[in-house]
Amino acid sequence: MASGNVLHVLYNDDDVLMKAVKEIRSNKYRINEAYTPFPVHGLDKAMGLPHTRLAICSFIYGLIGLSVATLMMNFIMIEDWPRNIGGKPSFSYLQNMPAFVPIMFELTVFFAAHLMVITFYLRSKIWPFKKAENPDPRTTDDHFLLEVDTAGHDLDALSKFLYETGASEISLIHNEEHA
C-alpha cells in the first residue's frame, strides 16, 4: 500500500490526534495507517475507513449453526434411529422440536461467535507467532502514530504543517523497495 517514503508522525494525546487527522485529510495529505494504544472513538470515521462487515458475517455463521443443529438432530433422532423417550414424538422433527430448542440455540451461538472471531483474526492478520508491526513500542502505551504518505509533497512544508497539527515527533521512513 505504501508507495515510497512515509513519515511516522507521533502524537501523545487522542484529542490532538483526532483534530490532526481531520486537518491532514482536509489538506489532501494521505494517511496510510494509524496505530493507537486504545480504541479512539470516531477515528475510523475521521480517517474515512469503510464499515466493517463482521456483524453480517456473524449473522450468516449463526444461520449456518442453526442449520447444522437442525440437520444433525433430524438425522440422529428422527431418521437414523428413532426411539420412544418418555413418549415424545420421535417420528416428526417439528413435533419433537421443543426438546431440541436448547441445542439449536447453543449451536447457533457457537458457530456465530467462533467463526466471527476466526474471521476477525484472519482479516486483521493476527495469530500466534505473528510478528507485531507497530513501528514504535510506545503506540501500545500512550502514543498515537500516523503514517503519512510523502509521495509528491515537499517534505519540509509537510513536516512543518504536521508539527503545527500538534505532532510531538516526526521521523522519515525510507521504504526499501521503492527507494
Added chain:
Amino acid sequence: MSSHYEAPIREPLILGEKSYHDISVDVGAPILGKANKSWWIVFSIALVAFLWGLGCIVYTVSTGIGVWGLNKTIGWAWDITNFVWWVGIGHAGTLISAVLLLFRQKWRMAINRSAEAMTIFAVVQAGLFPIIHMGRPWLAYWVLPIPNQFGSLWVNFNSPLLWDVFAISTYLSVSLVFWWTGLLPDFAMIRDRTKSPFQQKIYGILSFGWSGRAKDWQRFEEVSLVLAGLATPLVLSVHTIVSFDFATSVVPGWHSTIFPPYFVAGAIFSGFAMVQTLLLVMRKVVSLENYITIVHIEFMNKVILLTGGIVTVAYLTEYFIGWYSGVPYENYTYLSFGAATGPYWWAFWALIICNLIVPLTLWVKKWRRNILWTFIVALIINIGMWFERFDIIVICLSKDRLASTWSMFSPTFVDIGVFVGTIGFFFVLFLLYARTFPVIAQAEVKSILKSSGERYKRIRESGEDLAGTATDQRTSNYATRPQSLGVASNSDATHHQSTVNADALVDTEAKKAEIDMMLANIGTYDPATQTADDLKKISGVGPVLEQKLHQLGIYTYDQVSKMTKKEYDLLDELIDGFPGRAERDDWAGQAQNLKN
C-alpha cells in the same frame, strides 16, 4: 472536548493523577516485578489443596464412586452440588463483560478481565464433576454425537443432561475466546514494555502480533459488541439449562417452573459475591485501589442486592406454593416447614440466613461502601449459595415418597477432598493468572480515562480544554534529548554541581556534564535549606543504590519524581547492575506518591 463529557455528579472511576502512561505502568507492574512472599504462601496452600483433591479424584476413579457418601436414596449429592455452585460462580464474568457492555456501564472495564478469568476457571472446576461422576472419565467423549461401534447408538437430544454438555462447552469456549480477544492489546502492551527478551517472546506470541491499527480497533470493537450480544442470551441459557436438570424431573421440590429465572439470578448473585471476594484481595495485593475503587464495589453490591432480592422472592414463592398446595410430599422439599424443623434444619437456616438476611444489610449505603463488611458478606453469600444447592439436592432427595427409604447423607473424606481440591485448583489458576496476565483491561480503561478519570474531571470542571493534557513527561522526552552535550561541558568544564561527588562512578568530563544536565532538569539539592528524603522507601532502591544516588547529587523525592526516560537512561549508564530498574518500578511515580 465534548466527546469526553460525563456529568460531574458521576463519581470518578479512576482515582489519582493518572495519565495513559500511568495505567500501563500500574497494570504492568505485577507482571514485570517479582512475586512477594504472601503470593508464594497463598499459592503453596492452594497447590497443596489441589494436589490433595487430585489424590481424591484418582482414588475415586480407580476404586469407583462407591467411595463417596452416596446411598440408595441420595444418589446425587456433593458432586452435583459443587457442579452447580461452580457453574453459578462462573456467571458473573460474562455478565459483567457482556450485559454491562450492552448497557454501556463504564465501571465494568476495571473488573471485567478478572471476572472473566474467574468465570473460565470456575467453569473448568464445574466441568470436572460430571466427568468424574461418569466413573470412567476416559469415555467422556461418549457424550458427543459421534458415530460409534454400537450400531447407531446416538446420544439423546431430549435429555437436559445432554443440553448441559452443549451449553457448558459453548459457554466455556465462547467465554475463553471473548476473554482472549480482549487480552490481545494488553498482552501487546506488556510485550512492548518489558525489557526481558524472554517475556518479549512469550507476550509476543500471546498477543498474536497485535499492532493496534485503526482498522483492527474498528473490528475489535465490532467483535466485542457482537460477542456481547451473543454472550448475553448464552449466559442466561446456561443456568437455565442447568436448572432443567432438576426442573424436568418429577421429584417434589425440583419440579418447579420458576427454577430457570431463579437459578440465573442465584448464579449472578453468587458470581458477584465471588468477584468481590477475589477483587477485594487482589486490588490490595497488586495495588490497584485507584482502578477498582469503592464506587466499583458499591455498584457490585447493588447487583448483589438486586439478584439477592430476586432469589428471596423465589424462596418465598416456593415456600408459599409448597404450603398452599396442601400436598404432603411438598412438606419435605427444601423450602418448607418440614425442612425448617426436620433433621436438615441447620442446612435450611444456613440458606435463609446467608442468602436472605445477611445481604439485606447492603441496603444501608454506609455498609455497602465498607470494604471489610462487603468482604464478609461476600464470603457468607458464597457459603449460602453452596447450601442452596445442597438443600435443593440433598433435602429434596432425603425424604422421598416411601418413608422406609428416608435417609441422610454424610460425605466421606473423598467427597470433601474433591471439593477442597477444586477450590485449590481454582486458586492455583487465579494466582498464576494474577502474576502473568494484565489483570485490568488497560486499553479499555484508557479509553474512559478522559471521561471518568478524577484528574480529567477536575480539568474539565475548571473549564480548560482536555486536548493535549495526556502528554506525559516520562514518555515524550525522546525528541528533546540534548544532542549538544559537548558544548555544555566546554562552557562549564570546571564548575560542576557541588552536591555531586561522583568520581567513583564517572571518569570523563562529558559524563559529568551529563549529570549536570540531569540535575538542571530535576533540580539540585541544597543541604542548607532542604533535608534529604529516605530514598530506600522507593521500591527497588536499597542502601547501596541510595548511596550511589547520593553520589550523583540525588537526595530528595522531589528530584526523583521529575525523572524521565532520559534520566533513567543516564543512570543505567552510570550505575552497574541498574539497567531497566527505575523505569520498570516507576520511580518517578512512586516518588510523587511519597512526596505527598
